[in-house]
Amino acid sequence: MEQDKLREWENKCIQEEPPECTAACPIHVDARLFAKEMGRGDFEAAYKVLARNMPFPGILGRICDHPCELRCKRGEVEAPIAIGLLERRCVESAAGKLRMQLLPRREQKIAVVGAGFAGLTTAWDLLKKGFQVTVFDRSERLGRSLWDIPESLLPREVIREELSVLETLKAEIRLGESLDGAGFEEICREFDAIFVDREVAGPDFALGVDGNGEIAVDAATGATGREGVYAGGGTGRCGAWSPVTEALHGRKGALSIERFIQKAQMGAGRENEGPFATRLFTNIAGIDPLPRVVPGDAGAGYTDDEAREEASRCIQCECMECVKVCLFLERYEGYPKKYARQVFNNERVIFGAAHTKNQFVNSCSGCGLCETVCPNDFHMGDLCHEARRTMNEQRLMPASFHEFALKDMAHSGGERFALCRHEPGKNESAWLYFPSCQLCATSPAEVLSSYRYLKERLSGGVGVMLGCCGAPAYWAGRDDLFRETIGSLRLEWERLGRPRVITACATCRSLFMEHLPEMESVSIWKVLEETGLPRSTCGSSGATVAVADPCITRHDRETRESVRRIAGMLGITIDELSLSGEKPECCGFGGLMYNANPKLAADVISHRVQASQTAVPAKPFSPPGGWYRTRRQEGTDTAYYRTEVKEHDYLAYCAMCRDNLAAAGKRASHLIELIFPAVEGGDPAGRGWISWSERRANRGRVRDVILRELGEKGAGNVAEHENITLSMTDDVRRRVDERRILEDDIKKVIHHAERNGKRLKNVQTGQYRAFHQQENVTFWVDYTPEANGFTVHNAYCHRMKIVGVMG
Amino acid sequence: MSGPEEAKEWSCAACGGALEIVKVGFTYMKGNFEVDLPACRGCGLVLVSEELATGKMADAERILEDK
Numbered sequence A: 001m002e003q004d005k006l007r008e009w010e011n012k013c014i015q016e017e018p019p020e021c022t023a024a025c026p027i028h029v030d031a032r033l034f035a036k037e038m039g040r041g042d043f044e045a046a047y048k049v050l051a052r053n054m055p056f057p058g059i060l061g062r063i064c065d066h067p068c069e070l071r072c073k074r075g076e077v078e079a080p081i082a083i084g085l086l087e088r089r090c091v092e093s094a095a096g097k098l099r100m101q102l103l104p105r106r107e108q109k110i111a112v113v114g115a116g117f118a119g120l121t122t123a124w125d126l127l128k129k130g131f132q133v134t135v136f137d138r139s140e141r142l143g144r145s146l147w148d149i150p151e152s153l154l155p156r157e158v159i160r161e162e163l164s165v166l167e168t169l170k171a172e173i174r175l176g177e178s179l180d181g182a183g184f185e186e187i188c189r190e191f192d193a194i195f196v197d198r199e200v201a202g203p204d205f206a207l208g209v210d211g212n213g214e215i216a217v218d219a220a221t222g223a224t225g226r227e228g229v230y231a232g233g234g235t236g237r238c239g240a241w242s243p244v245t246e247a248l249h250g251r252k253g254a255l256s257i258e259r260f261i262q263k264a265q266m267g268a269g270r271e272n273e274g275p276f277a278t279r280l281f282t283n284i285a286g287i288d289p290l291p292r293v294v295p296g297d298a299g300a301g302y303t304d305d306e307a308r309e310e311a312s313r314c315i316q317c318e319c320m321e322c323v324k325v326c327l328f329l330e331r332y333e334g335y336p337k338k339y340a341r342q343v344f345n346n347e348r349v350i351f352g353a354a355h356t357k358n359q360f361v362n363s364c365s366g367c368g369l370c371e372t373v374c375p376n377d378f379h380m381g382d383l384c385h386e387a388r389r390t391m392n393e394q395r396l397m398p399a400s401f402h403e404f405a406l407k408d409m410a411h412s413g414g415e416r417f418a419l420c421r422h423e424p425g426k427n428e429s430a431w432l433y434f435p436s437c438q439l440c441a442t443s444p445a446e447v448l449s450s451y452r453y454l455k456e457r458l459s460g461g462v463g464v465m466l467g468c469c470g471a472p473a474y475w476a477g478r479d480d481l482f483r484e485t486i487g488s489l490r491l492e493w494e495r496l497g498r499p500r501v502i503t504a505c506a507t508c509r510s511l512f513m514e515h516l517p518e519m520e521s522v523s524i525w526k527v528l529e530e531t532g533l534p535r536s537t538c539g540s541s542g543a544t545v546a547v548a549d550p551c552i553t554r555h556d557r558e559t560r561e562s563v564r565r566i567a568g569m570l571g572i573t574i575d576e577l578s579l580s581g582e583k584p585e586c587c588g589f590g591g592l593m594y595n596a597n598p599k600l601a602a603d604v605i606s607h608r609v610q611a612s613q614t615a616v617p618a619k620p621f622s623p624p625g626g627w628y629r630t631r632r633q634e635g636t637d638t639a640y641y642r643t644e645v646k647e648h649d650y651l652a653y654c655a656m657c658r659d660n661l662a663a664a665g666k667r668a669s670h671l672i673e674l675i676f677p678a679v680e681g682g683d684p685a686g687r688g689w690i691s692w693s694e695r696r697a698n699r700g701r702v703r704d705v706i707l708r709e710l711g712e713k714g715a716g717n718v719a720e721h722e723n724i725t726l727s728m729t730d731d732v733r734r735r736v737d738e739r740r741i742l743e744d745d746i747k748k749v750i751h752h753a754e755r756n757g758k759r760l761k762n763v764q765t766g767q768y769r770a771f772h773q774q775e776n777v778t779f780w781v782d783y784t785p786e787a788n789g790f791t792v793h794n795a796y797c798h799r800m801k802i803v804g805v806m807g
Numbered sequence B: 001m002s003g004p005e006e007a008k009e010w011s012c013a014a015c016g017g018a019l020e021i022v023k024v025g026f027t028y029m030k031g032n033f034e035v036d037l038p039a040c041r042g043c044g045l046v047l048v049s050e051e052l053a054t055g056k057m058a059d060a061e062r063i064l065e066d067k
Ligand code: SF4
Pocket: A019, A020, A021, A022, A031, A032, A035, A071, A072, A073, A074, A081, A083, A313, A314, A315, A316, A317
């Protein structure tokens, strides 16, 4: 990933943008964090949050005119958070003394002419920056309009106390000055830069004025027409006096003066000074209304308890839309903007240093749900896919992440499955059936019946192509392998005369459409809608099912609708899942998640299947904003990712979805099983799980039957170890399969051990234990020889290679 | 790790001898390791238990893959 690409990705995710309250606040107080601390009852911490941005927090906290509230997201639910009242309570009770002991460390001398709130803010900011500041006023005290505020709200001693900070910071205070035109000129001569508070400005200052007779200033910088002189404040003279706007003007002036002194770019990077529009998105759907807390004694403001309660209404605005619906994103404790940077860094570490994001990058299913729910269409799958390609290019991809899947793909492309022929007895093909490696693996009989049916109903010849579309290579970021795979599919397709391709797997079709656009394809469902369904369909008429759309059909409405119409033709009623249509999740197969992160894939699928036992909330995906982060910080359960589950059988139309749902214990069938039932009146949804070994055997079966119909013989290369017969209990079969150990692997181990006698013997049970390294994996098998084969008690494997007994 | 108890459970079927704890070398992702494991010194047959393979060894593999 290049630096600018990273910027582009980062810019897409707006999770770190400020909330509305902060963006609306002229001085950008972090009201979200402030409300959080208040809600927790930690008023000291809340005070510190205010003090980060507020000049004289004891004053401004009491009197701020809180424009933030107008834009507070809670306001869209019922009423905004009472940020103003909360600030008041905070500064009243925290009574935090500002300990500021900075001394002037710059030699430039700045004059602040006029001690209104704007001028005072300028002085405050410049003192903190280390300038030598002198404050002038005609009056005998600092503060101007502050003294007009009712004492009950702003006690006199608070004004005195807060303003005394200026003296602590060694400002020079010159009160009772005449400040006429001549006095002002003298100040201009004596000081390096000047800020004029318009509340105090005299008519005889030699500065240009605007239509209202006020000193004219540049809105962005506060610059007057005179070099080195800046002005602001005086909001009360042509409208309502706004303390926080005064503070903004003062702050602008201070920044401009600093830049003027440093001869820095005056206007650079100041777009977001003052209120600005934020890009943060916060979903307020499903947030329950909570009435705004009304103070018991209106004049006195909130009590501590009232303040705590009011502050807890804050939503803690944030986006996290994608994280809420993706277990993968949730599991790694961040969000896409953060992940983009981590992935970027992962690619950059010097060889040998930790690449801590390798597994992360390979765990995303690429399902695209994030893009669908993101306000900015951030597709984490694309980012991860790119990163995988880079890892392969840099030769840093650990083989283990994809090896099992790529070997399965090699099986599909090899002599035990791959095949491409015209229909028996014909030498041309108007159509070419591509049933897919995974559907043949799980529903061989149905694939064969469907092929028979297509041959019956379509004219011009229906050829067949068995093979893999290359999806595993594509997902693994193995462009070389992927191109090679589709390249040879393309050649075969051309050899058959460029027939129209009928696909039974949505993944194959989508890859064909994208990477072989010249190859026209149509889904089998669409074809069956036109030909009509065969008469003998499964006895599922009258049943109600929930359709489990595969993630790959997210943007393929045509297929989704076609499938639903066929279900209708079968007399099936559909009860839709909330995450169907454009929002399906992945079954864990996509992106090879099941290979790179089996634990996560298992969690993803069991989530979709078992959430019913853990109580499904009425609105599955509407935790309030901030819920996630708050929980995470508190270290409590963040599993709000709860998917909706229906009691009905699931109807899948992707082979891997069907198999994964079934393996996780859900009754699920594949549409093809309902249209072309292998057993009349059977119960396809009750078929259960299927092992990877059976899947391979099934592919071989499809191939053999087709070859037999063509009058050809299959390639008959049977290796010696394949003649071994194994027997295993269901438990062992399942465990071994979950470890991705094939029966073929086991046979090789036994064959090897029995031939050379290299095996261990259990002294109690008499069982043998043997191991054999096959390429990158070492397999171990516990077994007992029987009269006609071997009983397998257990098998396990590891990838570390045994070098042997040392020295 | 596979310890002395495990060594006693198994014998080498090739020579009939008992297993003893010896240093066994492993390699993975450019790293080399030595672990004390039961093995038949004479035949070189080693014993990696299921617990070791699916536990510590699997964890170590994961860590090395993220390097
Ligand atoms: S709900 Fe809280 S975080 Fe959101 S805008 Fe209002 S105060 Fe700010």
